[in-house]
Amino acid sequence: MTELERIRHSAxxxxxxxxxxxxxxxxxxxxxxxxxxxxxDVELGHRISPEDFPRIEEEMKREVKANHVFExxxxxxxxxxxxxxxxxxxxLSARGVASKFKLDILxxxxxxxxITLFRNGEFTDLCAGPHVMRTGNIGAFKLTHVASAxxxxxxxxxxxxxxxxxxxxxxxxxxxxxxxxxxxKKRDHxxxxxxxxxxxxxxxxxxxGMPLWLPKxxxxxxxxxxxxxETEFAAGYVRVRTPHLAKEKMYKxxxxxxxxxxxxxxxxxxxxxxxxxxxxxxxxxAMNCPxxxxxxxxxxxxxxxxxxxxxxxxxxYRYEQSGELxxxxxxxxxxxxxAHIYCTEAQFAEEFRAVNEMYLRYxxxxxxxxxxxxxxxxxxAKLGQKFVDEPELWRKTEDMVRQVLVxxxxxxxxxxxxxxxxxxxxxxxxxxxxGREFTIATNQVDFAVPAKFGLRYRxxxxxxxxxxxxxxxxxxxxxxxxxxxxxxxxxxxxxxxAPEQVRxxxxxDDPALVEYATGILKKLRGEMVRAEADFGTDPVKAKIAxxxxxxxxTMLVVGPRDMEAGNVSVRLHGKGNLGAKPKDEVVAGILESxxxxxx
RNA sequence: GCCGACGUAGCACAGUGGUAGUGCAAUCGAUUCGUAAUCGAUAGGUCACGGGUUCAAAUCCCGUCGUCGGCUCCA
Numbered sequence: 001m002t003e004l005e006r007i008r009h010s011a012x013x014x015x016x017x018x019x020x021x022x023x024x025x026x027x028x029x030x031x032x033x034x035x036x037x038x039x040x041d042v043e044l045g046h047r048i049s050p051e052d053f054p055r056i057e058e059e060m061k062r063e064v065k066a067n068h069v070f071e072x073x074x075x076x077x078x079x080x081x082x083x084x085x086x087x088x089x090x091x092l093s094a095r096g097v098a099s100k101f102k103l104d105i106l107x108x109x110x111x112x113x114x115i116t117l118f119r120n121g122e123f124t125d126l127c128a129g130p131h132v133m134r135t136g137n138i139g140a141f142k143l144t145h146v147a148s149a150x151x152x153x154x155x156x157x158x159x160x161x162x163x164x165x166x167x168x169x170x171x172x173x174x175x176x177x178x179x180x181x182x183x184x185k186k187r188d189h190x191x192x193x194x195x196x197x198x199x200x201x202x203x204x205x206x207x208x209g210m211p212l213w214l215p216k217x218x219x220x221x222x223x224x225x226x227x228x229x230e231t232e233f234a235a236g237y238v239r240v241r242t243p244h245l246a247k248e249k250m251y252k253x254x255x256x257x258x259x260x261x262x263x264x265x266x267x268x269x270x271x272x273x274x275x276x277x278x279x280x281x282x283x284x285x286a287m288n289c290p291x292x293x294x295x296x297x298x299x300x301x302x303x304x305x306x307x308x309x310x311x312x313x314x315x316x317y318r319y320e321q322s323g324e325l326x327x328x329x330x331x332x333x334x335x336x337x338x339a340h341i342y343c344t345e346a347q348f349a350e351e352f353r354a355v356n357e358m359y360l361r362y363x364x365x366x367x368x369x370x371x372x373x374x375x376x377x378x379x380x381a382k383l384g385q386k387f388v389d390e391p392e393l394w395r396k397t398e399d400m401v402r403q404v405l406v407x408x409x410x411x412x413x414x415x416x417x418x419x420x421x422x423x424x425x426x427x428x429x430x431x432x433x434x435g436r437e438f439t440i441a442t443n444q445v446d447f448a449v450p451a452k453f454g455l456r457y458r459x460x461x462x463x464x465x466x467x468x469x470x471x472x473x474x475x476x477x478x479x480x481x482x483x484x485x486x487x488x489x490x491x492x493x494x495x496x497x498a499p500e501q502v503r504x505x506x507x508x509d510d511p512a513l514v515e516y517a518t519g520i521l522k523k524l525r526g527e528m529v530r531a532e533a534d535f536g537t538d539p540v541k542a543k544i545a546x547x548x549x550x551x552x553x554t555m556l557v558v559g560p561r562d563m564e565a566g567n568v569s570v571r572l573h574g575k576g577n578l579g580a581k582p583k584d585e586v587v588a589g590i591l592e593s594x595x596x597x598x599x
Numbered sequence: 600g601c602c603g604a605c606g607u608a609g610c611a612c613a614g615u616g617g618u619a620g621u622g623c624a625a626u627c628g629a630u631u632c633g634u635a636a637u638c639g640a641u642a643g644g645u646c647a648c649g650g651g652u653u654c655a656a657a658u659c660c661c662g663u664c665g666u667c668g669g670c671u672c673c674a
Contacts, residue, residue, distance in 0.1 A: 049603075147669030148602030155671050159602055162669070190667095194610075203665055204647090260674055287674070321600050321672065322665090330673085420674070439673085508631040537631050545635035559633055569634075577634050 001033075001130055004169065008033035010070060010120075010131045011060075011141045011167035012040045017123040018059030019044070019163075020092050022052075028090035028125070029101040029151055029160055036177070036435065037166030041149055043101070048161050053143040056163075060141065067136035068121035072129055080106055080115045080126065092122040101151065102126045140174040141167035187433035189486035190327040193217070196491055196499065196551060198482075199328065209325040209332035211479060216499035219530065220482050221335075223497050225313055227597070228337050228475055231361070235354060237309040237339055242291035244315055248281040253452055254290045255421075257283075265319045265332075288314035289446075289471060292340040293453040296467075301457040306467060307343035307351055313478070314338045328483030329438055337475035342450070342467040344459075345393075349400045351470055355443055356404050359428070359474045366488065367599050371440070373410055374427045375401065376418035388422055388448040397445050397468075398424050422448035433487040440484055444471040491551050492574055495590065496597045498553035502531040502590065504568075505543045507559035509535055516563045520556065520583055527591055548573060554590065 001009070012031035015038075019026050023044055031040030042048075048056075080089075081103070087095030089102035106126060109115060118127045120135050132138065143165040151157035168174040185191070193199050198217035206212060213221055229239070248267065251257040256264070267281040285291065292310045301308070315335050324330050343351050363371065378387040378394050387394065401424055405412050412426075419425060423445035430440045446469040456464045475481050485493070495501055502524055506517045514535050524531040532552075534543050540557065547555050555571040562568055567580040592598075 047603075145668060146603070149670045150601080153671070155601070159670080161602080164669085201666095208665070254674090256674065263672085263674075289674095318673085323600065323602095323670080324672070325666090422674095444674095505634085507633060510631075537629095539630080539632050539637060540634060541632080542636050543634085548635050555634080557634060561633080571634060 003132075005033040006130055006132050007138055007169060008038040008167045009129075010135065011138050011165060012038040013070075013118065013120055013123060013125055013127070013131070014060050014063045014135055014138060014141075015040050015056070015143070015163060015165060016042070016090055016125065017063050017092070017120065018056050019048075020123065021059050022055065024092070024095070025097075027099065027101055030105075031125075037144065037164060039162050039164045041101075041151070041160040041162050043158065043160050048146050048163060050143075050146065057141075057143055063121060064135050064138050064141075066121060067134045069134050070129075070131035071119040072131075073117045073119065074114055075117060077106075077111075077115055080117070083117075083124075084126070088124060089117075089126045091124065099126075138167055139170040141165055142174065184433045184435070187487045187490045188327075189329070189433070189483040192486050192491040193328065193483075198486065198499070201327075207332070208322065209320060209330070211328055211331060211333070217482070219499045220485070220493075220497060221478050224337075224475060224478060224481065227362075227365070228311075228313065231358060232309070232311045232339065235309070235358060236307075237311040240292065240295050240310050240312050242285075242288065242295070242312060242314060244285055244317070245282045246285055246290065248283060250290045250294075251283055254293075254449060255452060256286070256290075260286070263318050263320070265317050284317040285314070286316050286318045288312060288316065288336060288338045289340060289449065289469075290453070292338075293450060293455060293469075296340075296342055296450075296455050297453060301342075301455075301467075303344065303457055303459045303465075306457060307341055307347050308467075309339055309341045311339035326436075328479045328486075329432060329436070331477075331479045334477040334479050336477050337473045337481070339472055341470040341472070342455070342457075343470070344457075344465070345396075345468060348397065348445075348468055348470075349404070352401060352445075353404050355470060355472050355474070356408060356410075358472075359441065359443070360408065360410075362474050365597055365599070366485065368430070368488070370431065371411070372429045373405065373412035374418075374429055375405060375412050375414045376420070376425050376427070377414060377416050378419045378424065379417040382417070386417075386421065387419060390447055393447050394424070397447070401426065401445070420444055420446075422446045430484055432484070438480060438484070439476075440480060441474045441476045442472070443474070445469075446471055493551070493553065494597070494599050495553045496594045498551070499530065500532055500550065500552045501529055501594070502554045502556060503547045503550075503552045504531060504533050504535075504556045504558065505540065505547065506535045507540055507557070509537050510560075513558060513560065513563055517558050520558070520568060520587065523587055524590065527587075529590060529594065544571070556586065 009032065016028050016031060019042060023046055027043040029041040083089055084099045084103040084106055087097050087099050089099040091099060116128060118125055118129055118131055143163060145164050147162045148159045149162040151160055168177065196216060197214050199211045199213055201211050264286045265284045267283045269279045269281055271279055295310055296308065313335050317333050320330055320332055341351050377398050380391065383389045383391055425442060425444035427439045428441040429437055431437055450469050451466045455467055457467055459465050504517050504521050506513050517535060521531055521533050544555065551573055553573050557569040557571060562580055566583055568583045568586050569580045570578045570586055572578060
C-alpha cells in the first residue's frame with residue numbers, strides 16, 4: 001500500500017471515530033482507500049447530508065490534532081468474535097448491540113489467517129491495515145459527498161450510507177487536487193456538448209438517454225463514419241444494412257431471451273393476419289450480430305467466401321436503468337461501429353491481428369495514449385457451465401490473442417473468468433474527464449452463436465463447417481466515442497473533425513474586401529471544407545472573440561493589406577495569430593491537413 | 600431500479616411567504632474598426648409537472664417526471 005493510500009485508509013478510521021462521537025449507535029461496514037480518496041460505509045438512523053460535514057470534520061480535526069498512535073493488535077479469533085458480539089469493533093467502547101457487519105466480515109475471514117485490530121485513541125476497528133504511524137500524519141482531508149451503497153455490493157443486502165472523503169499528505173497537495181477537479185469539470189462532455197451545440201437530450205419529447213445530434217454534432221458522427229468506411233473498405237470489409245427490429249425468434253435463437261430481456265425495450269405485439277391468427281412479438285435490436293448472422297445465412301457459403309467481413313454502423317436500443325444514464329456515455333439509443341468477421345480456424349490469427357492493427361491505427365489518429373486493453377479469458381473449471389464446452393478452441397484462440405497483444409507491445413491486463421459465454425474478449429478501457437472508467441471499444445471472439453443460427457460453409461473437402469466469428473467495434477458507439485473525444489480534445493477538435501473548420505473574418509464590409517473573401521470561401525466550400533463567413537461591420541476584436549469562443553479551428557482574417565498582397569492572415573484556435581500568408585498556400589495547407597486527418 | 604441532492608429565460612446564476620431579477624446569448628438600430636468582446640433599444644418565464652397548506656407559494660408539504668452524485672447493472 002502506498003503512503004497516500006495509508007493516509008487515506010487512516011483518514012477513514014478517523015472519519016468513523018468522528019461519526020461515533022456524534023452518533024454513538026453508528027454501525028460500520030467497510031472503509032477502504034479508493035482512487036481519489038476514501039470512504040466508510042455506515043448504517044445510521046440519521047441521514048447524513050453535506051450539511052453535517054462541517055461538524056464531522058470538526059471532530060476529525062480534533063482526532064488528527066490529538067495525534068493518536070495507530071496501534072496494531074493481533075488477537076485470537078474467539079477474542080475477536082467476543083468483541084464483535086459486545087459491539088466493541090468499529091466502536092469507541094462496548095455497546096449494547098453487536099458490531100453486526102464486523103461480525104459478518106470476521107466470520108468470512110478464512111481459518112488460519114491472522115486477525116488484527118487497529119486502535120487510534122478510543123476507537124478500535126477490525127482491520128488488516130496498514131496505517132500511518134499517528135493520526136497527525138494525515139496532513140489534509142475533506143469530506144466530499146455522501147452516496148448510498150449496498151452492503152458487499154449486493155442489491156439484496158441493506159443499503160448503507162457511504163461517506164466519501166479525500167486526504168493528502170499536506171494542504172498544498174489537496175488544493176492541487178481540487179484545482180485539477182475544477183479543470184476536469186470544464187472538459188466534461190455534457191458541458192462542452194451544450195456550449196458547442198453538439199447534441200441535445202430531449203427527455204420530455206424524445207426520451208431520456210436518446211441523444212439528438214445537432215448539426216455540429218452530426219458533423220462528428222459523419223466524419224467518424226467516413227473514417228470507418230474508408231478504413232474498413234481498405235481492410236476488405238463489405239457493408240450491409242439491417243432493420244432496427246426483429247422477431248422474438250431471433251433473440252430466442254441467439255440466446256438473449258429471456259436472460260437479457262430486461263436490458264431490451266419491451267416488445268411490440270403485432271396482430272398477424274392469415275393463418276394462425278396469433279400475435280407476433282417484435283423487439284428493437286440491442287445488438288447487430290443476429291441480423292448479420294442472418295445475412296451470412298441468406299446465401300450458401302463456400303470456404304472461398306471466407307473471411308467474410310460484414311460491417312454496419314448499426315443503430316441499437318438498450319433499456320438501460322434510469323439511474324445509469326450519463327450524458328453521451330451511457331445511453332439508450334446507440335450507433336455501433338460494428339462488424340462481424342466470419343472465418344475459418346486457420347484464418348483466425350491473421351484476422352485477429354488485422355483487427356488489432358486497426359485499433360492501433362485509430363488510436364494513433366486520435367492521439368489516444370491513456371487506455372488499457374482488458375483481455376477476458378475463461379476458467380477451465382467452468383467449461384460447460386459459464387463457458388461453452390470447447391476446451392481446445394478456448395486454449396487455441398486465447399493463446400493466439402495473447403501472442404498478438406504481446407507482439408504489438410500493447411498495454412493490457414488479463415482477467416480470468418471474465419470472458420463471454422461464447423469466447424474470449426478484449427475491452428478497451430478509457431477514463432472520462434471526471435475519472436469515470438468506460439469501455440470505449442470491444443473485440444470478441446465467438447465460437448458458439450454461429451452454430452445456434454445454423455451457420456455453415458462448404459469446405460474444400462466438401463464437408464460442412466461452422467465458421468468462427470470475430471465481433472469488433474474499435475470505434476465503439478458514436479455516442480460514447482464522441483463523448484470521449486469531446487473530453488479528450490476538450491472540444492478543441494483537430495481540423496478534420498472540427499464542426500466549423502474555417503471562419504473567414506473580414507475587417508469591414510467594404511465591397512472589394514467582401515468579394516475577395518467570398519472568393520476564398522467559395523474555393524474552400526467547393527472542396528467540402530466547412531467554412532463560414534463573418535463579413536459584418538463589428539470590430540474585428542469582437543469577431544475574433546466570437547470565433548474563439550465557438551472553437552472555430554482556423555480563422556482567416558482578411559483586410560485591405562492582405563487583399564493587396566493576395567494573402568490571408570491565419571489564426572488558429574487557442575494558438576493565436578500566425579501572420580499573413582499567400583491565400584493559395586493557406587487553402588492547400590487546409591486541404592492537406594483535412595485529407596491526412598492530422599492531429 | 601435503489602439511496603441522496605437538485606430543477607427559476609437558450610446558458611450561468613440571484614431571489615426564505617407579499618406584483619419575477621442580473622449578466623451573456625437572441626432580435627432591431629447605430630458602429631467601418633488589424634486578431635478574445637463598440638454602444639443603445641427590444642423581446643424573452645404557467646419559477647419542471649400535478650396536488651395540498653395559506654388571505655397570499657418560486658419560496659412550506661405530498662406525489663410524478665427529469666437531471667446530477669453514488670450503488671447495482673453493463674450480452
